[in-house]
Amino acid sequence: MRLVIAECSVDYVGRLKAHLPRATRLLMVKNDGSVLIHSDGGSYKPLNWMSPPATMHVADREELARSTTFDLEDDPDIQELWRVQAAKSDDYLLIRVYGVVGELSHDLGVDPGLIKDGVEADLQRLLAEQIEVLGSGYRLVRREYPTAIGPVDILARDSQGAAIAVELKRVGDIDGVEQLTRYLELLNRDPLLSPVKGIFAAQKIKPQARVLAEDRGIRCVSLDYDAMRGVDDVDSRLF
Known part of the structure; x- marks a missing residue:
């Protein structure tokens, strides 16, 4: 499990399109490949997410500067670009990270699952x-x-x-x-x-x-x- 508190914007592209403007949010990256974006409200439900199986590629400023499809002049504050691609469809998440406030990674191990009453x-x-x-x-x-x-x-x-x-x-x-x-x-x-x-x-x-x-x-x-x-x-x- 990786938790990143970052200033970011998020775009979901695919069967539907959704945009989260630039703000500070919690980015949750799980070992199963899922990525969830949370705010400080709205209870447990993420603002947007990508369900597993999915793959994630992180491009830093150096890679973005070499890219022929991305112009740093259009987004000069960006530090990283996360692309989270669904395995079974063309849907993907684009997360633009402008600054990281804090980060924590920890392996939670195998969960025994919910024990119902x-x-x-x-x-x-x-x-x-x-x-x-x-x-x-x-x-x-x-x-x-x-x-x-x-x-x-x-x-x-x-x-x-x-x-x-x-x-x-x-x-x-x-x-x-x-x-x-x-x-x-x-x-x-x-x-x-x-x-x-x-x-x-x-x-x-x-x-x-x-x-x-x-x-x-x-x-x-x-x-x-x-x-x-x-x-x-x-x-x-x-x-």
């Missing part, structure tokens, strides 16, 4: 065993399906064979929807899976999370934990 772990196991709770004809592909940014709780196929990514929460809030959105963005880059749909499943889903999920085309499913465990007689309920 008892209820979430049980929900995942039960839903995997009772996958048709999501719909008739659904079948399980895998629990904890790996991605470059963490495992998806459940990957399934619907009755038409379409891939479905399921994010499970005890209480579903906006952060959970954002998490599933990032998984879907990454999974839909895989031609063997795309198009991938999303299901946000929880015992309780907050209204704001439901609105956000449905606005993004993500289906919400409320799970009855007791009924799935077989400790609640649904047929004997009065209401």
Whole structure:
């Protein structure tokens, strides 16, 4: 992991274009090849990023001076130019570094992964065993399906064979929807899976999370934990 606090500007070029004007930001370079650009606000979500696999080339002023495609006179303050190229598309990030405030590098080693609380772990196991709770004809592909940014709780196929990514929460809030959105963005880059749909499943889903999920085309499913465990007689309920 390499952390660089630098004055920089950022351009994302590819299927979409985005520009971050010159300002001081945190540049995070991970060993998996991903690069994330953070500000001092906006919670955990980066302002822009490149998902792995990706390659990065750093050109200093000496290299830029020799370049036939870059004119230092157009950008005289630049110290380095980072180009982060996606491996599976023509998308790339251009990061112009004008000055470094501080820098830290440290190998974090292999992470053991997130250990879910008892209820979430049980929900995942039960839903995997009772996958048709999501719909008739659904079948399980895998629990904890790996991605470059963490495992998806459940990957399934619907009755038409379409891939479905399921994010499970005890209480579903906006952060959970954002998490599933990032998984879907990454999974839909895989031609063997795309198009991938999303299901946000929880015992309780907050209204704001439901609105956000449905606005993004993500289906919400409320799970009855007791009924799935077989400790609640649904047929004997009065209401």
